[in-house]
Amino acid sequence: MLEKITDPRDVRRWDGGMPVAHRYTPGVAGEVFFTALRDRGVFVGSRCDACAYTYVPARSFCERCFAELAADVEVGPGGVLRSFTIGFVDGDGRPLAEPDTVGLVQLDGADAVFLHRIVATDDDPVEIGARVEAVLRPDRERTGSIADVVGFRVRTDVTG
């Protein structure tokens, strides 16, 4: 006979892991974005003139009107912090040694926001509307991945 469970915390369970491997390709526009980031240290986006909207990273089509787009515009490396959050625990709920801040950055020349780590300094407070600038790995260390961007550093020494 089956026992009726009324509290989901009372279910019998056993812990374990499931090894899953996968590959994700960046696509045609994403390839241009990551190659430009690796080789030239720049952010490449796509402009839809019909929608007057610039995406970053580059896209092969407009998400608003479905027009075909090209990876045809460089944006950043400066921008404005539009939102952020501070994490104090990792994905498994364990406390982090240092809080981790991630934010949405609107790079100069782009309409879309770019999600990445915010590099805080003692002198420059992280706040919405702050000017930020990309911090990239050194030329020879870049591999063509999102990890080529260390994060965005808050800049209070510039206005915008």
Ligand SMILES: [Zn+2]
């Ligand atoms: Zn469009």
